[in-house]
Amino acid sequence: MIYGYQRPLFNDKDMHIQTAILMDCDQVFTENHGRAKKRIALEELLMTIEKGDTIRVHRFFSIADSTRHLEELLKICKRDQVTLHFMEENITSTQLLEKSLEQVLQFFLIFQSDIVKQSTTLGMAEAKAKGKSIGRPKKSDDNVKKAIDMYQSEKFTLLDIKNETGISKSTLYRYLETIE
Known part of the structure; x- marks a missing residue:
């Protein structure tokens, strides 16, 4: 089976981009929030996968919230003999990389940048919801x-x-x- 996974992201809150990319999956697991904790759909997906399945995601950050989290997911997929396919990077977890070190570092720089953008966006939204002003305070x-x-x-x-x-x-x- 080919599974897809998506969640609201800072640059794809309505998941239109991810949905379009994951259209040909047999089943798509959709998270209802973009936060790092309580990822129910991800847990459900990880409980559903079987040997030989593929999980497709738009990019690294669509499924993982940190480098350590990405590493844990890759270990789970390797143990369960499941392929994790990152569509934008055009990399699967089972292939030998034919990318230069510079390309791999670029992928991880973008991944780290996405982590910061997502947490900043969520933090600002929570602060606004609590009535806090965003940005530098105005001078009197x-x-x-x-x-x-x-x-x-x-x-x-x-x-x-x-x-x-x-x-x-x-x-x-x-x-x-x-x-x-």
Whole structure:
């Protein structure tokens, strides 16, 4: 049997890309969240596979959340004599790699980058849901007004303004653009 596995990712929340890639699988296991913990569909898939089966995923990060997790999944597949096929990288767990070290490192750099992007996206969504503001806090209006007044008086240097108000040159210019 050919199984597919997908989950919501930072760049494919609705799983349209993954669904299109996994269309020709006999059965697709779909996770309802993109977090690392409580991956029920993945556990169900791992309990279902049998010797000679293939698991297809869009890319490394579609199934694994860390290098260690990827290694564990590869060991399980090897033990159970199941092939894990990473479609985007065009690599299977059973083939001898005919890739250069540079290509392999590039795959892992992308994988690590995906891990960071996914956790950042999930963290920001959770913070927004809790009502927390995202990004750098805004400067107080009084401080901004004071910096603009100092700048427009032409009596102070940019360094004086920064030391007095804590507002950098680029931030000051950004505020000045909004009032012009």
